Structures are given as C-alpha cells and as structure tokens.
Amino acid sequence: SKKVRVADALSSKETGSNIRIQGWVRSVRPQKDNLFLHVNDGSSLQPLQVVASSQLNTRDLTFGCAVDITGTLEKSPNKRQNVELYAQHIKVVGECNPVDFPFKIKERHSLEYVRQFPHLRCRTNAFSSLLRIRSEATTAIQSFFRDNGYVQIHTPIITSNDCEGAGELFQVEPAGHTNDLDDPNPHFFSVPAYLTVSGQLHLEVMAGAFSAVYTFGPTFRAENSQSRRHLAEFYMVEAEIAFTESLDDLMKVMEDLFKATTEHVLSCCADDVELFHKYIEPGHRDQVDLMLKRKFNVISYTEAIDILKSSSQNFTFSTEWGCDLQTEHEKFLVKHCGNVPVFVINYPYELKPFYARDNQDQPNHTAAAVDLLVPGVGELCGGSLREERLELLRQRLAGAGLEDAYGWYMQLREFGSVPHGGFGMGFERYLQCILGLHNIKDAIPFARFSRSCLL
Ligand code: 4AD
Ligand code: MG
Numbered sequence: 001s002k003k004v005r006v007a008d009a010l011s012s013k014e015t016g017s018n019i020r021i022q023g024w025v026r027s028v029r030p031q032k033d034n035l036f037l038h039v040n041d042g043s044s045l046q047p048l049q050v051v052a053s054s055q056l057n058t059r060d061l062t063f064g065c066a067v068d069i070t071g072t073l074e075k076s077p078n079k080r081q082n083v084e085l086y087a088q089h090i091k092v093v094g095e096c097n098p099v100d101f102p103f104k105i106k107e108r109h110s111l112e113y114v115r116q117f118p119h120l121r122c123r124t125n126a127f128s129s130l131l132r133i134r135s136e137a138t139t140a141i142q143s144f145f146r147d148n149g150y151v152q153i154h155t156p157i158i159t160s161n162d163c164e165g166a167g168e169l170f171q172v173e174p175a176g177h178t179n180d181l182d183d184p185n186p187h188f189f190s191v192p193a194y195l196t197v198s199g200q201l202h203l204e205v206m207a208g209a210f211s212a213v214y215t216f217g218p219t220f221r222a223e224n225s226q227s228r229r230h231l232a233e234f235y236m237v238e239a240e241i242a243f244t245e246s247l248d249d250l251m252k253v254m255e256d257l258f259k260a261t262t263e264h265v266l267s268c269c270a271d272d273v274e275l276f277h278k279y280i281e282p283g284h285r286d287q288v289d290l291m292l293k294r295k296f297n298v299i300s301y302t303e304a305i306d307i308l309k310s311s312s313q314n315f316t317f318s319t320e321w322g323c324d325l326q327t328e329h330e331k332f333l334v335k336h337c338g339n340v341p342v343f344v345i346n347y348p349y350e351l352k353p354f355y356a357r358d359n360q361d362q363p364n365h366t367a368a369a370v371d372l373l374v375p376g377v378g379e380l381c382g383g384s385l386r387e388e389r390l391e392l393l394r395q396r397l398a399g400a401g402l403e404d405a406y407g408w409y410m411q412l413r414e415f416g417s418v419p420h421g422g423f424g425m426g427f428e429r430y431l432q433c434i435l436g437l438h439n440i441k442d443a444i445p446f447a448r449f450s451r452s453c454l455l
Contacts, residue, residue, distance in 0.1 A: 002071050007043035020070040049084040063105040064096030109443045118454045129272035140264035151210040156198030160191050165353045168221040169194040195220035203240035214239040228439045233448040240422035255296050281436025297342040312332045322348050330378035341374045357385035374433045383423025
C-alpha cells in the first residue's frame with residue numbers, strides 16, 4: 001500500500017483506498033470494541049484518527065510511541081474529521097514509556113515547561129505549529145524578494161568587520177587556541193575574525209552590481225541579556241537597494257514585506273496560526289488584522305521625543321533629545337499610534353553606526369536612519385540610507401579610527417557609487433509579533449542566549 005503523509009490523508013478524497021502512514025501517537029482512547037488513536041507525522045496540526053480493533057496487538061501503543069500503520073481510509077462518521085483509517089496492521093516502531101516521557105497525554109503544557117526539553121519540544125502541538133509557520137514564513141520571504149527582482153546573496157558567517165560597531169562580537173579561533181603573544185601571527189585567519197552581526201556591508205558590495213539584493217541567515221550577538229526579545233543567535237532578513245534616495249522607498253519595502261509574508265502565513269498555516277491566536281494569546285488575531293489593514297505610521301525621532309516628554313508616564317530611561325529609544329519608549333510610541341506599527345525616522349547622528357547617511361541638518365544633527373516599531377515587541381526592523389559621499393564617510397571613519405579597516409568600503413564610493421540603503425528585520429521578532437509570542441526563545445528551534453547553549 002501507498003505511503004501517505006497525514007496531511008494528505010486528511011484531505012484525501014480516495015476513501016476505500018489502502019494506505020500506509022508513519023508517525024507518532026498523540027492520543028490513545030480505548031472504547032468497547034476498538035482503540036482510537038491519533039497519529040501525527042508533523043505534516044499538519046490535525047492528527048489522523050486511526051481505528052484499531054481489539055483483535056490487533058495494541059499492547060505497546062502509548063502516547064509518544066512511533067508507529068507504522070496500514071489500513072483502509074474511510075469516510076468518518078464523526079464531524080470533527082473527514083476521514084479515518086481502519087487499521088489492518090499496526091507496528092510499534094519505537095516504544096515510549098509514558099511514565100518517563102516529559103509530556104503527558106491530554107495535558108496542555110506551558111511554553112516555559114516544554115522549553116526545558118529542547119530535544120523533545122517539537123513533539124508538542126504548539127511548538128510543532130511554530131516550526132511549520134516558521135518554515136512557511138521563510139518560503140514567503142524568499143518569494144517576496146524573488147518576485148520583486150532581488151538577487152539572494154549568501155553573506156559570510158565569519159567576517160573580520162564589526163558592522164554595527166556595538167562591540168557585541170563573538171570571536172572565532174580554533175578550539176584550544178591561546179593568544180600567544182610571541183607568535184608573530186596568533187590568529188587563525190591572521191586577523192581577528194568574528195561571527196557576523198549583520199550581512200549589511202557585504203550586501204552593500206553586491207548592491208553595487210545587482211541593484212537589489214537580500215540575505216536571510218543567522219547572525220550573532222554577544223548580548224549579555226536575558227530579555228524576552230534578544231538571542232545570541234538569531235535569523236535576520238536583510239535587503240540592500242541601490243539607487244535609493246529616500247527613506248520612503250525603504251519603508252515601503254519593509255511594510256510590503258511584512259504584509260505579504262503575514263498574508264501568506266495566515267492563509268497557508270491557518271490551523272497552526274489559530275492555535276496561537278486562540279489558545280496562547282487569545283484575541284491576537286484582531287491585532288494582526290489591524291496591522292494588515294492599516295497603513296503604518298511614520299514619525300520623526302524628534303516627534304517621538306516630544307510625544308514621550310508630553311506623556312504622563314514615568315519612564316525609567318531618559319527622554320532627552322539624543323537618548324536612544326528604550327523598549328519602554330518603543331512600547332509607548334506604538335500604543336500612542338493606536339497599536340499600529342510605526343516607523344521612527346531621522347535619529348541623532350551620534351546614535352547611529354558609521355555607515356548611516358548624514359542629514360547634515362542643524363542644530364539637531366541627524367542621520368537618515370529608520371526603525372520599525374511593532375506592537376508587543378518594539379523594534380522589529382532597523383535600516384538606513386548609507387553614506388555614499390566619500391569625504392563624509394572618510395571623516396567619520398577617521399574619527400572612529402577605522403579608516404584602515406574600511407579601505408575597501410570607501411573604495412566602493414569611488415567606483416560607480418550610487419545612493420543606496422537597506423534594512424534588517426529580526427525573523428524571530430517577526431514571529432513573536434504575528435503570533436503574540438511573549439518570549440523570543442519560543443520562536444527558534446534551538447535557542448542560544450547568555451548562559452544557555454543546550455544541545
Ligand atoms: O537594528 P539592527 O542592529 O540593524 C542591523 O544590523 C543593520 N545592519 C541591518 C541592515 O540595515 N542591513 O538589527 C536588525 C534587527 C533588529 O531590528 C531586531 O529585530 C533584530 O535584528 N535583532 C535581534 N533579534 C534577536 N536577538 C537579538 N539579539 C537581536 N539584535 C537585533
Ligand atoms: Mg537596531
């Protein structure tokens with residue numbers, strides 16, 4: 001008989017056909033003459049109901065065990081499913097001791113609880129839904145860029161630059177490496193090398209040949225933070241676009257990307273998304289619909305500061321012009337804008353990395369940088385126009401003692417330089433935002449953060 005994925009069996013019209021499924025038992029219900037099983041193979045949230053007559057050997061069928069079942073697919077008398085499988089042969093491929101298995105039948109375990117079992121949590125409904133949504137969102141993001149004429153670039157994981165200049169780098173050397181000062185060349189790559197914090201600079205190189213490029217891969221930051229929105233390893237979607245002279249163009253791409261990806265996920269993973277919107281963060285669907293329906297807001301940093309200052313809320317951090325916006329400020333601003341995402345543009349020049357384009361305004365000196373703030377999360381995207389004017393760039397790099405390290409970067413401004421800009425979107429924060437996930441650790445298959453690198 002034909003091997004079929006559970007998702008395909010559930011939507012099959014071929015009742016009466018003989019099929020074979022392989023998966024894991026999600027529930028066992030003994031009744032008078034039959035044993036009812038739910039079997040899931042990860043292809044859908046909904047399991048396939050299997051009816052096993054007491055004639056079959058059902059002794060080792062427990063919650064969590066792996067099974068290989070052949071039988072006949074029939075129309076189900078029960079309204080909750082279209083079809084069910086009448087088993088002719090059941091083989092327990094891998095037993096599962098229900099006493100030792102950390103998840104219990106019929107219990108809904110909290111996300112915090114299942115997080116303790118990174119090697120097993122994909123067996124729970126919520127986390128398997130999360131991972132299917134994550135996979136589908138990845139595809140949607142790739143399609144968005146492909147459909148809009150971008151070339152995908154695999155930017156390097158190991159790099160010798162610190163794009164953000166925030167000193168949150170993980171250094172890379174062979175295991176057992178000691179920094180022997182007598183060694184004339186103590187580094188494996190002969191220079192200090194790091195795990196990338198952003199693929200931006202490499203994308204800027206490529207935008208100078210392909211006009212519009214993107215990358216979607218892991219990035220690393222040694223943030224000493226146990227916050228619910230920071231990881232040490234996270235995925236970032238980054239785009240870089242040549243011949244861009246205004247932040248409006250970048251903001252349009254960010255908003256379109258957000259909305260297209262979300263529409264796709266809502267329609268292609270309806271069951272999985274519903275689990276989050278119904279049981280984990282009730283009412284969140286309305287929030288998502290609102291974000292999709294409304295045009296995102298745009299305010300300047302200076303306006304943001306005015307809003308914060310004139311509010312009655314007591315903030316922990318300063319709200320003077322020149323201060324970086326903290327999570328509490330970001331949350332307030334999003335609420336102030338009616339819980340619709342808001343772009344904050346034109347930040348103080350001194351707050352932004354060397355690459356951000358100088359607005360050359362006085363007296364409040366700003367750079368053409370933009371952050372997208374979203375409900376529940378705060379900062380989702382960060383981007384800017386890049387300084388394409390060689391002299392201004394040289395001065396800024398020289399001021400930071402970086403002129404030698406970024407010779408190649410300045411050279412890009414000599415050979416066919418064009419105005420350009422780009423942004424990065426944190427992928428796990430995106431998932432938090434659309435699903436209403438409180439903790440970013442539940443948005444990635446294997447979470448890495450300070451003091452924790454399980455598996
Ligand atoms: O704002 P960031 O630091 O911007 C850049 O790295 C730019 N070079 C991107 C670019 O213009 N190509 O990071 C971009 C986004 C943030 O807005 C946030 O969503 C996410 O990456 N992010 C993190 N997500 C999880 N854990 C962390 N530690 C993160 N740090 C940043
Ligand atoms: Mg940022």
